[in-house]
Amino acid sequence: MTTQSNSTTKTSSSNFVILYSVFKRDIGLALTRKTDTLGAIFFFALVVSLFPLGIGSEPNLLRQIAPGVIWVSALLASMLSTNRLFNDDYQDGILEQLLLSPCPLELIVFTKILAHWCCTGLILLITSPILAIQFDMSTETIEVLMMGLAIGTPILSCIGAIGSALTLGLKSSGALISLLALPLLIPVLILGTLAVGAVGSNVSFSVYLNLLAALCVLSIFFGPIASAAGLRIALD
Amino acid sequence: MDNSHLSSSQPTKKINWFAFSAPSRFYALTQKVIPLCWFMALSFGIAGLVIGLLYAPTDATQGDSYRIIFIHVPSAWMSMVLYTAMAFWAAIGLIFNARLAYRLSISIAPTGALMTFIALWTGALWGKPTWGTWWVWDARLTTELILLFLYIGYISLYQAIDDERKAAKAASLLAIIGVVNVPIIYFSVKWWNTLHQGATITMTKAPSMESSMLLALLLMTVAFWAYAFAAVFTRTNQTSLIEDHHADWVKTVLTSSKASS
Numbered sequence: 001m002t003t004q005s006n007s008t009t010k011t012s013s014s015n016f017v018i019l020y021s022v023f024k025r026d027i028g029l030a031l032t033r034k035t036d037t038l039g040a041i042f043f044f045a046l047v048v049s050l051f052p053l054g055i056g057s058e059p060n061l062l063r064q065i066a067p068g069v070i071w072v073s074a075l076l077a078s079m080l081s082t083n084r085l086f087n088d089d090y091q092d093g094i095l096e097q098l099l100l101s102p103c104p105l106e107l108i109v110f111t112k113i114l115a116h117w118c119c120t121g122l123i124l125l126i127t128s129p130i131l132a133i134q135f136d137m138s139t140e141t142i143e144v145l146m147m148g149l150a151i152g153t154p155i156l157s158c159i160g161a162i163g164s165a166l167t168l169g170l171k172s173s174g175a176l177i178s179l180l181a182l183p184l185l186i187p188v189l190i191l192g193t194l195a196v197g198a199v200g201s202n203v204s205f206s207v208y209l210n211l212l213a214a215l216c217v218l219s220i221f222f223g224p225i226a227s228a229a230g231l232r233i234a235l236d
Numbered sequence: 237m238d239n240s241h242l243s244s245s246q247p248t249k250k251i252n253w254f255a256f257s258a259p260s261r262f263y264a265l266t267q268k269v270i271p272l273c274w275f276m277a278l279s280f281g282i283a284g285l286v287i288g289l290l291y292a293p294t295d296a297t298q299g300d301s302y303r304i305i306f307i308h309v310p311s312a313w314m315s316m317v318l319y320t321a322m323a324f325w326a327a328i329g330l331i332f333n334a335r336l337a338y339r340l341s342i343s344i345a346p347t348g349a350l351m352t353f354i355a356l357w358t359g360a361l362w363g364k365p366t367w368g369t370w371w372v373w374d375a376r377l378t379t380e381l382i383l384l385f386l387y388i389g390y391i392s393l394y395q396a397i398d399d400e401r402k403a404a405k406a407a408s409l410l411a412i413i414g415v416v417n418v419p420i421i422y423f424s425v426k427w428w429n430t431l432h433q434g435a436t437i438t439m440t441k442a443p444s445m446e447s448s449m450l451l452a453l454l455l456m457t458v459a460f461w462a463y464a465f466a467a468v469f470t471r472t473n474q475t476s477l478i479e480d481h482h483a484d485w486v487k488t489v490l491t492s493s494k495a496s497s
Binding site for chain 1: 382385386388389392393396397401402405406409410413414417420421424425427428
């Protein structure tokens with residue numbers, strides 16, 4: 001009995017060591033490859049800035065389209081960066097090592113998604129108010145937009161991870177990931193923009209944020225499982 | 237000509253659910269069914285179109301433009317039914333590791349995408365005279381459009397992976413994720429629509445339907461089902477012949493077809 005519990009704690013602690021090193025490594029890699037990490041953020045800022053140039057700088061119009069524009073750009077920027085989520089580890093063989101490790105692949109994938117979110121979703125979230133100000137959004141709507149992005153960007157990372165796992169090792173995976181993941185992300189876009197749109201109206205924005213949170217919980221649970229299944233298929 | 241091992245009859249009394257999971261037995265069975273399906277698709281389709289276009293009365297509010305529903309409604313139904321069927325066979329394929337189930341699933345996709353496209357196209361043709369616009373961001377239209385993207389994503393993923401087994405498994409996983417997400421997409425689109433657009437247009441058709449209209453619609457639905465079966469089985473069998481080209485049963489099938497022609 002004692003030995004059993006002892007071994008259980010031992011494996012769980014060794015699992016934690018594995019997960020911590022995976023997390024640290026992914027964050028470290030993202031910090032080393034500044035062009036990739038910053039590239040996604042500048043892409044985000046650039047796409048958002050293109051809209052006033054294309055549509056015109058009428059303040060009322062900009063205020064109206066701002067949440068949609070910021071959300072769509074966040075979706076695209078997130079898709080751009082998920083391309084590398086598993087591919088680099090696949091190229092240098094680390095992914096196969098992780099598959100062989102005693103730690104469940106689902107937990108490893110979850111950790112990688114978390115690291116990915118810290119390097120993209122979190123930074124998108126921090127950058128978004130600056131862009132929102134460019135679009136003349138009010139403080140109240142910016143708050144709701146940021147709350148929506150805080151709940152919604154983990155979903156982007158989770159679904160992006162599934163797309164990344166399914167297209168592992170393919171030459172032209174970039175466009176394919178977007179084609180696979182973006183249709184699945186439409187509910188996130190809709191709920192995120194609805195929440196901002198509800199600020200001025202008589203509907204409570206928390207309804208949409210609650211639904212978004214439900215999707216977030218679902219995708220955090222099923223995303224790593226589906227991604228791990230995809231990785232197992234690719235490395236079979 | 238020795239055709240005994242292609243025989244589809246089972247001597248056992250118990251139902252063997254996996255009897256037709258062997259591509260050879262499935263091939264033998266469907267080769268008999270396919271001509272019947274084509275015949276039904278053609279005859280029911282012609283009958284449905286004749287009744288629908290010539291005998292069904294003109295609609296009081298929509299005029300003759302409503303007649304496109306005889307194509308539009310069956311294709312829209314099929315687009316959804318086929319996606320579910322595709323995901324079902326994908327799941328069966330993943331659970332039992334059955335290659336014929338993967339083949340069925342992949343064979344369904346192009347027909348499903350075609351049906352979705354026809355539904356969208358005919359919907360646009362109907363929308364112009366009735367609503368005055370080709371396209372509205374209505375909940376149903378948007379979901380149907382997303383369904384088309386899901387089909388295309390599934391086909392693209394399968395095409396992109398060279399290894400057939402890996403391609404089938406990866407695409408199956410995607411189909412299952414997609415089918416889980418479809419109701420979520422539908423409801424999210426519906427909520428988004430109700431807030432932004434208001435009840436300007438509803439998709440509800442004429443409340444009561446003339447019996448000849450209903451008959452034409454039913455005939456067309458049967459025709460579309462028969463077409464889908466024929467197309468999917470033909471595609472599945474072609475894939476079987478190509479992928480199992482080294483198997484004995486393919487050689488027997490090919491030599492016997494050569495001898496008969």
